[in-house]
Amino acid sequence: MSDDDILGPGTDGIEEGKRLVHVGGDKGLSLADRLSERLARLTWRTPLHAMRLRGRYPLKLIAVPDDPLLGDVARGRAILSGELMFRGEARALHLIDPARPDWSPAFARHLHSFAWLRDLSTVATRADGAPRAEALMTRWLDAHADKVGGIAWAPDMWGWRILFCTAHAPLILSSTDLIYRSRVLNMLARGARHLDRGADKAAPGAPRIAAWCGVVAAGLLIPGGDPRRSFGEAGLQRALIGGVFDDGGSVSRSPAALMDTIALLAMLRACYAARRMPLPEPAQAALQRMVPALMGVMHGDGALASWQGAGPSTPDQVAAVIAASGVRTRPLRQSRDWGYQRLAAGGAVLIVDAAPPPVARLVEGGCASTLAFEFSDGADRLIVGCGGAREGVASLPHALLEGLRTTAAHSTLVVGDSNSTAIHTDGTLGRGVATVELSRQESDGASRIEASHDGYARRWGLIHRRTLILTADGRELRGEDSLLPGGRGRLRGGAAPFAIRFHLAPGVEASPTADGQGALLRLPDASGKGALWQFRCRGGALSGEESLWIDGTGRPRATTQLVIVGETPAGGASISWALKRAL
Numbered sequence: 399m400s401d402d403d404i405l406g407p408g409t410d411g412i413e414e415g416k417r418l419v420h421v422g423g424d425k426g427l428s429l430a431d432r433l434s435e436r437l438a439r440l441t442w443r444t445p446l447h448a449m450r451l452r453g454r455y456p457l458k459l460i461a462v463p464d465d466p467l468l469g470d471v472a473r474g475r476a477i478l479s480g481e482l483m484f485r486g487e488a489r490a491l492h493l494i495d496p497a498r499p500d501w502s503p504a505f506a507r508h509l510h511s512f513a514w515l516r517d518l519s520t521v522a523t524r525a526d527g528a529p530r531a532e533a534l535m536t537r538w539l540d541a542h543a544d545k546v547g548g549i550a551w552a553p554d555m556w557g558w559r560i561l562f563c564t565a566h567a568p569l570i571l572s573s574t575d576l577i578y579r580s581r582v583l584n585m586l587a588r589g590a591r592h593l594d595r596g597a598d599k600a601a602p603g604a605p606r607i608a609a610w611c612g613v614v615a616a617g618l619l620i621p622g623g624d625p626r627r628s629f630g631e632a633g634l635q636r637a638l639i640g641g642v643f644d645d646g647g648s649v650s651r652s653p654a655a656l657m658d659t660i661a662l663l664a665m666l667r668a669c670y671a672a673r674r675m676p677l678p679e680p681a682q683a684a685l686q687r688m689v690p691a692l693m694g695v696m697h698g699d700g701a702l703a704s705w706q707g708a709g710p711s712t713p714d715q716v717a718a719v720i721a722a723s724g725v726r727t728r729p730l731r732q733s734r735d736w737g738y739q740r741l742a743a744g745g746a747v748l749i750v751d752a753a754p755p756p757v758a759r760l761v762e763g764g765c766a767s768t769l770a771f772e773f774s775d776g777a778d779r780l781i782v783g784c785g786g787a788r789e790g791v792a793s794l795p796h797a798l799l800e801g802l803r804t805t806a807a808h809s810t811l812v813v814g815d816s817n818s819t820a821i822h823t824d825g826t827l828g829r830g831v832a833t834v835e836l837s838r839q840e841s842d843g844a845s846r847i848e849a850s851h852d853g854y855a856r857r858w859g860l861i862h863r864r865t866l867i868l869t870a871d872g873r874e875l876r877g878e879d880s881l882l883p884g885g886r887g888r889l890r891g892g893a894a895p896f897a898i899r900f901h902l903a904p905g906v907e908a909s910p911t912a913d914g915q916g917a918l919l920r921l922p923d924a925s926g927k928g929a930l931w932q933f934r935c936r937g938g939a940l941s942g943e944e945s946l947w948i949d950g951t952g953r954p955r956a957t958t959q960l961v962i963v964g965e966t967p968a969g970g971a972s973i974s975w976a977l978k979r980a981l
Contacts, residue, residue, distance in 0.1 A: 647736020704785020744872025786948020855885025
């Protein structure tokens with residue numbers, strides 16, 4: 399089934415011919431930016447900022463919005479059992495001391511954002527859930543309510559915190575202890591005042607959008623907030639312009655960040671609904687663009703492709719966010735700045751990363767994945783990227799997570815066991831891919847993508863060009879990877895070793911053919927009669943190696959990869975390969 403079969407035919411801006419995609423800026427924050435950010439954080443601890451946080455104590459919330467999303471049932475039940483869990487990390491509730499963190503950054507964000515309130519609310523009544531929520535809230539207030547600084551006071555954390563605390567207010571404001579209730583309400587008011595001056599200090603993209611959503615939500619739900627709401631709506635509009643491309647993609651190029659942004663706006667719309675007001679047009683227009691972009695990186699199993707350190711999430715999570723958006727649309731097949739190309743035919747879906755990595759100052763943990771692709775047949779994934787560099791469970795070694803960011807962890811060509819874009823020791827992206835040339839043609843018989851990047855031009859004097867052709871019935875994918883002379887670099891020793899990697903989805907059984915130039919790929923099936931695909935290559939030696947894939951829960955799953963290896967002389971090389979459905 400093609401994308402048009404889902405929601406009907408239509409155009410999405412697909413252009414034939416070649417266009418140049420260029421994203422400059424391989425550096426992180428400038429010295430001036432770092433100094434400004436450091437100074438802003440230092441001012442949080444000054445008496446002047448403390449004075450700015452003073453104001454009227456709210457006696458109650460104007461309204462309590464509905465959370466449009468359900469939480470994680472397993473995590474919610476764990477809280478009822480006395481344990482807070484997130485991505486394989488768990489802490490006994492009675493031992494959690496927010497003033498003495500002994501957990502990972504991911505767990506810290508889960509704790510400080512109060513996202514766990516959603517999980518608890520999903521499984522517990524107010525009578526059962528409130529005592530646990532109030533106990534953890536009291537400890538957080540003791541540690542952080544009056545001590546401004548650190549992750550607890552990060553602008554994006556405050557944005558999420560205001561949204562979660564207001565949506566699940568019955569769990570934290572049901573106490574008959576008036577002093578406790580006053581502390582909670584005053585905490586929210588102080589956080590809103592902190593955001594009034596600090597929302598724009600959050601990183602562009604989902605973090606800054608979260609901060610401004612918090613400003614607007616506070617303006618809607620805390621008494622006397624009409625001026626703040628107007629101010630916040632203007633700030634949110636700026637944050638959306640700077641954090642979401644015109645084609646709907648996130649500036650981080652991470653599907654997970656885009657899904658977070660959609661969830662943020664869905665929660666904010668619930669705040670407006672609680673006041674019987676519509677979501678402002680700029681935010682609604684952004685939602686209308688973002689949902690097709692998210693669906694454009696979705697496979698036939700309903701989960702996402704693994705790009706820029708993101709995992710696939712789970713089909714239920716993705717479906718819930720799309721449903722919460724209220725937007726009904728079809729997947730975006732071609733994006734310009736978002737950078738992902740989608741071909742869908744028959745039951746097959748091909749997704750290609752056809753743009754440079756995100757600008758370093760816009761994202762942490764970016765990946766060198768240019769010209770990698772993922773491929774699925776119906777609800778079965780066949781070719782994947784390892785993914786999960788930013789979403790793996792806490793037990794995964796840091797070195798492994800960093801390795802998942804490399805070019806070799808994606809299904810694409812690697813020259814000299816090096817990355818197409820450098821990954822620095824501090825985690826930022828360096829020099830490499832600056833320009834991608836792209837050509838896309840559609841016809842009745844097949845769809846074709848031809849793209850090239852200059853990531854190996856400086857070091858190796860080579861341009862990588864990849865051609866992908868998907869037939870109209872979705873039963874054959876033909877590819878050609880070429881290394882062409884280009885750039886100022888020179889080949890070392892007169893030849894460059896290369897490897898073209900095809901990471902197989904978990905459960906795909908690979909059986910090499912007798913001639914060593916192919917393999918039979920059996921997709922998983924409970925009956926043992928899954929679809930059979932043939933892989934053939936020419937221009938290099940084919941072998942199999944171990945690999946892994948990070949699943950939707952952040953856990954690693956062992957799998958294999960097909961690898962075509964060879965050397966390219968000074969004049970370049972061309973390697974052709976094909977995937978054809980046999981059964």
